[in-house]
Amino acid sequence: MRKVFYGILLVAFMVSLFGCCYGDAKRAIADAEAAVDQTVAKGTITNAPYETASAKAYLGGANEVVGDCDWCKALAWANKAKNMADAALAAPPRAVSPCLAMMD
Amino acid sequence: MKGKVLVAIMAAAALALLVGCGGVTSGPSYDALNAAKADFEKATAMGMKECTPVEYAIAEAELEFAEHHLNELKIDRFKDHLAKANEMIGEGVDKLKLCKVIYFDFDKYAIRPVYYPVLYHMAETMLKYDDVNVEVQGHTCSIGTEKYNCWLGQKRADAVKDVLVLYEVPAERLTTVSWGEYMPAESNATEAGRIKNRRVEFEIIYK
Numbered sequence: 001m002r003k004v005f006y007g008i009l010l011v012a013f014m015v016s017l018f019g020c021c022y023g024d025a026k027r028a029i030a031d032a033e034a035a036v037d038q039t040v041a042k043g044t045i046t047n048a049p050y051e052t053a054s055a056k057a058y059l060g061g062a063n064e065v066v067g068d069c070d071w072c073k074a075l076a077w078a079n080k081a082k083n084m085a086d087a088a089l090a091a092p093p094r095a096v097s098p099c100l101a102m103m104d
Numbered sequence: 105m106k107g108k109v110l111v112a113i114m115a116a117a118a119l120a121l122l123v124g125c126g127g128v129t130s131g132p133s134y135d136a137l138n139a140a141k142a143d144f145e146k147a148t149a150m151g152m153k154e155c156t157p158v159e160y161a162i163a164e165a166e167l168e169f170a171e172h173h174l175n176e177l178k179i180d181r182f183k184d185h186l187a188k189a190n191e192m193i194g195e196g197v198d199k200l201k202l203c204k205v206i207y208f209d210f211d212k213y214a215i216r217p218v219y220y221p222v223l224y225h226m227a228e229t230m231l232k233y234d235d236v237n238v239e240v241q242g243h244t245c246s247i248g249t250e251k252y253n254c255w256l257g258q259k260r261a262d263a264v265k266d267v268l269v270l271y272e273v274p275a276e277r278l279t280t281v282s283w284g285e286y287m288p289a290e291s292n293a294t295e296a297g298r299i300k301n302r303r304v305e306f307e308i309i310y311k
Contacts, residue, residue: 045158045310045311046309046310049157049158049161049310050153050157050158050160050161051161052158053157053158053161053162053310054161054162054164054165057161057162057164057165057166058165061165061168061169064169064181065172068176068178070176073172097254097281097282097283097284097286097287098254098284098286099254099257099258099281099282099283099284099286100281102250102251102254102284103251103254103255103258103282
């Protein structure tokens with residue numbers, strides 16, 4: 001009986017420690033990785049350099065803390081990476097000078 | 105008895121942990137982190153985010169990582185991230201030399217002698233960092249036709265590019281564009297504003 005009690009206690013402890021973020025962090029990192037790959041494919045570094053670089057940096061940070069089993073921080077940084085990558089993908093292209101048309 | 109001792113030890117350990125962790129907000133590591141944050145703020149005030157957004161973004165993230173690892177008492181990783189943040193701040197500040205403004209006399213595209221040292225330092229910086237290209241953007245005031253100002257803006261940009269190439273920057277790392285009178289820095293209503301509009305600006309293009 002006592003073993004069952006301690007077992008439940010241990011499971012509850014593990015769930016409280018990791019359960020709240022574990023699955024979400026894994027998913028968020030996968031989503032962020034896909035979004036960052038898209039920024040590379042679309043070359044957003046030229047029209048949205050801040051967002052593109054920030055996305056890549058925070059994805060790196062998220063992957064690093066996953067190694068520490070710091071799931072909640074990994075989730076936070078992966079979400080930040082995804083948001084930055086989405087902003088980069090949504091950024092308008094670089095402005096084109098009206099002179100280009102005028103000088104042709 | 106045994107149970108009470110165990111509880112007392114656990115309470116003492118918890119208390120030590122609380123006080124210990126809560127108390128780690130000063131010391132050489134925190135001083136180093138705060139110094140880096142102060143440098144980052146100074147660099148931001150100097151226009152690092154606008155001129156060198158990639159270095160700014162990486163430095164910003166690395167400072168956050170460094171602080172996290174310091175709070176987690178992972179000192180080696182704190183040091184790695186702090187070093188990376190400091191490297192990015194240094195590189196960003198150095199690359200600010202690529203975001204100068206060159207002013208021109210009215211209806212002229214000859215470069216004033218005072219700007220040759222500025223362009224020399226720009227060329228030096230470009231040769232130091234081969235991860236960036238630069239777009240040279242020529243601008244004019246609103247006096248004259250739009251078409252003429254497009255031509256003049258291009259001549260200004262080309263003149264600046266020629267000097268940078270003379271200082272050994274590979275031509276393929278420099279692109280030029282004329283904005284003519286379409287992107288004034290100041291109002292064209294006053295001569296003081298028009299003086300500020302006769303210019304060449306630079307934009308870093310990340311590879």
